[in-house]
Amino acid sequence: MGTTVFGCCSSSLSWRCMQRIENGYSRTRACAHVVGEREDCVSRRRALVSGVSLSVLGFSGEALAVIKQGPLAGRIPGLSEPNEQGWRTYRRPDEKSGGHGVGWSPIIPYSFSVPQDWEEVPVSIADLGGTEIDLRFANSKQGRLFVIVAPVLRFADNLGDNASLELIGPPDKVISAFGPEVIGENVEGKVLSTEVAKHSGRTYYQFELEPPHVLITATAAGNRLYLFNVTANGLQWKRHYKDLKKIAESFRVV
Structure with a gap:
């Protein structure tokens, strides 16, 4: 069982790759899609971590809107x-x-x-x-x-x-x-x-x-x-x- 981080499970990547191969994707194309999903996941995780950090520091949405x-x-x-x-x-x-x-x-x-x-x-x-x-x-x-x-x-x-x-x-x-x-x-x-x-x-x-x-x-x-x-x-x-x-x-x- 892979480790789930903010909704992303690393062990599920290979399973999704196999699913795409069975659905007619080439191995290269299937793996490229899965890697792209993983990169999107990492980006979302970083964004969420940044948001949590700002909340911990006490910044509100309004404050962020007027920062120069x-x-x-x-x-x-x-x-x-x-x-x-x-x-x-x-x-x-x-x-x-x-x-x-x-x-x-x-x-x-x-x-x-x-x-x-x-x-x-x-x-x-x-x-x-x-x-x-x-x-x-x-x-x-x-x-x-x-x-x-x-x-x-x-x-x-x-x-x-x-x-x-x-x-x-x-x-x-x-x-x-x-x-x-x-x-x-x-x-x-x-x-x-x-x-x-x-x-x-x-x-x-x-x-x-x-x-x-x-x-x-x-x-x-x-x-x-x-x-x-x-x-x-x-x-x-x-x-x-x-x-x-x-x-x-x-x-x-x-």
Whole structure:
């Protein structure tokens, strides 16, 4: 009797080989099939062992879904305590991983403010924006937000490592190029308003789109473009527009 390991019995291989020969297989072909089955079995066993090891180490499925490259992978707290108005400020931790590609410089930290009951949620590469989504926050009653950090090389290859919105182009160029990543469709005819603001010498483009309801704040720093996106459904938009607008306008790259 062979030893069974995770459902695979080594002594049964020769028996299955003989069965295939009796069914018309050549000896070489029959044995090749059986060896293939054994290799599949080993692969499944290794996968199962890996899964058990991760469970023992305390990793959950959600944690694995949001792990990124770097020394401190995954979600890292960056929220302050609530202020007198009940708002909290998030600042991207300097140690948070997620370089978004080999050869890229570290992401320059950014910050924004949200009501105290907004929370960070997992990022999925299946989302619009894909692997360029750096962070997500949400509140089931008010709306959600996400940050896209994308290479400025999409616009030109001579912007260097200290790009600015002025070098990239005017607001309509930026929103036409990156708006579809945010809303999943062409932005033509959907931009309700555009504003240009400056904070600490850095330029920000602010857009309001509809439909869908979304506020986008864009700026550039280093060799990346930052898109801060706040969105909500119709009812949330109607009830919480003032707060959503405040969130969108709070975005800063440090």
